[in-house]
Amino acid sequence: MKRTLNIDTVEHAGEEVLIKGWVRLRRDHGKLIFLDIRDRSGILQVVVNPQVSENAYKLASELKPEYVVKIKGLVKKRPESAVNKDLETGIVELEAQEVSIVSKAKTLPFDMGAQDLNLELPTLLDHRSLSLRHPKQQAIFEVQAALLEGFRKAATEIDCREIVVPTIVRGSTEGGAELLEVGYYTHKAFLSQSPQLYKQMMVGVFERVWTIAKAYRAEPSVTTRHLSETTQLDCEIGFIEFEELLDMLEYVAFAMIGHAEKKCSHIISQFTKEKVLYGKVPRITLQQAQEIIKKEFGRDQTREKDLSPQDEVDVCQWAKKQHKSDFVTVTHFPAIAKPFYTMPDPKNPTLSLSYDLLFRGVEVLSGSQRVHDYEMLLESIKNRELNPDDFRMYLMAFEYGMPPEGGFSFGLERVTMKLLKLANIRQASLFPRDMERIDERLSL
């Protein structure tokens, strides 16, 4: 007998079907056993009645959570009063005729049956390959998959070509610290801090490119918004100027998040009832942001070169109130605070044509107009006391003719976190890496 997915049973009322899945829940109600069976399509309620099958009932009474089972039975429409609106299959249930156990499971270390999985973060992560099976943990990564799909769609719509960039590199992208070192045969190499230099080189080839790439940083502290291994969603675009870049990044942000919100509305509403606000995104300079923080929130940050986490929260609160927008684009960070490839503002070269996109209180994207003139780029590398020899192949792309260009990079885990209003970025990564953890906690 061919397997029927749980979700498809609603179209087979009155028919016999075979389902396969995991036992999510067993409830014994007097003479009946109720099972919630989970498969890739969702959850289905199964009723096991000894009067239908004594044998099925006997087997069902042995079932425990996460047992893998096959169940043959009759799909029955539920009476109106018994319809479960929280289940996509809630208009039917399966009356079991045959139950068989495919794989057994050890007794669970915590309750997986409740609607929420109320675990401390370390427990959640220590049992990651189990805890992810909880529907609400699963749900986070369904949303993440939709964000990835939304990004690809949007990047393709703005005519970017997909590229695959390497992660093993010879030196640091941005001249910073926090590099992870790799033993590469008899040499020393590093893990890439971002796909930045490669996507820029590829502008000379495809003019517009996108990539979904890993980025690595040995963050020296544990925060709720940093990981050592992240997933970046990047675009880089040739023949473009600053204002168009802002148009583009806001377009991609709206398209990506909008796609996930639409595709996963039923899931997202389990995490937050607040819909994303897509009001016209306010574009403010860092200086203006700092003035808003001073005026509206009474904190003087005007001497800072960047936004602090609290600044980001405050500016977003202002944007939400004043512009009905969950996003703010902050521009013109000090040139000195930005990497060598960032274009200085021609009107005031102490500032730069850089930008961050804030979303619900956190920076989820950064980018800039780039320096595309070879001589200027060489100068900029030297000014930061970096060695041009370390950037030879990168510089080659600019020696041989590069148009004005710029780009941006989303952090996938951050977007996921803020869309679902999760408290910690680790919840938005299937297997998060940080200073203290590679799957299991590292001994300190």
Added chain:
Amino acid sequence: MKRTLNIDTVEHAGEEVLIKGWVRLRRDHGKLIFLDIRDRSGILQVVVNPQVSENAYKLASELKPEYVVKIKGLVKKRPESAVNKDLETGIVELEAQEVSIVSKAKTLPFDMGAQDLNLELPTLLDHRSLSLRHPKQQAIFEVQAALLEGFRKAATEIDCREIVVPTIVRGSTEGGAELLEVGYYTHKAFLSQSPQLYKQMMVGVFERVWTIAKAYRAEPSVTTRHLSETTQLDCEIGFIEFEELLDMLEYVAFAMIGHAEKKCSHIISQFTKEKVLYGKVPRITLQQAQEIIKKEFGRDQTREKDLSPQDEVDVCQWAKKQHKSDFVTVTHFPAIAKPFYTMPDPKNPTLSLSYDLLFRGVEVLSGSQRVHDYEMLLESIKNRELNPDDFRMYLMAFEYGMPPEGGFSFGLERVTMKLLKLANIRQASLFPRDMERIDERLSL
């Protein structure tokens, strides 16, 4: 004036447009200058006539290959006799009225103007950020992008969910050597040899998953078909048995390659006139493959545990001739030669339910039915003298109930290489990593 893409000029005959791009070629023909201008949409011929604009002519005569330019002009239909069928824009040309230089380029180190870029591999790679601009180099990665898209489409069609897996791991996936070591804060970690263990864990969560992930191997020798950093296209599927897995992998292979072949037919035909043969894929065991090699090619390989490169070539030649198929699925490799998670064949446990897919003479995919029973898996790990403690989170997924499952993994660069009949896998990676090279050659 708004920019028009080269490809769109064909719809604007008789109109004035502005184009932007790179000079691919300049030819001086008596009193006229002909330019081939490249942008992300393709190549357009520009004619610069001093009688139309003396100034444009003066500027055009300064142009060199890879200069970035803006050109305003009049789109003119070419007379029938002058149509260039090799160009998508070949029915028109642009008569230049204004030429301006956006960025200059250094004199090229080799000729980029010819239809083929005839460089030795080291030269090609030493100048990667330039050489990739050659239309035929570009083309390879247009095909690669189409393969990626085709894979995602096919994996989604078979109802797999996208997942993002980590690349920094604590130990070796398959217990092999050839690991790249990472300094991880104060600890030692490694780069993942494959997404294998993580995608298997995720079967417990989503039942069917796909991922496009990096895989790293410190290959100790330089061959034409190995890289240190590759891109793997992976599926892992729960509630499935061996024969269905073979159906699935052949489906995904056909769908992915078929998608690229359809989308890029004009490109692929520049590399090879041979269309991919999609005859019913012969499924043979390793033993049968070795018998074919002995009988048809006179080489006795029957004592070997795996196929050698020459074996793969021979078996594919047989499949092409006998089955009109560019593919062969070879199954039942010795259990001992396969990783611990490979299911032994119940009929003969010295063999395994494993498979490789060969395509045009090279293995482009491998996979297997997996051991899904916890006790059996534990035993298998111990039998190979691996430490179960190193697989704790992985084993947890099986302790808590796992259905029969299996999967497969394509090597993106290998598929690209064989589809285009490239001689070396390095040509199928934008920035290939091997023992001797990270962008530039490493000093040995």
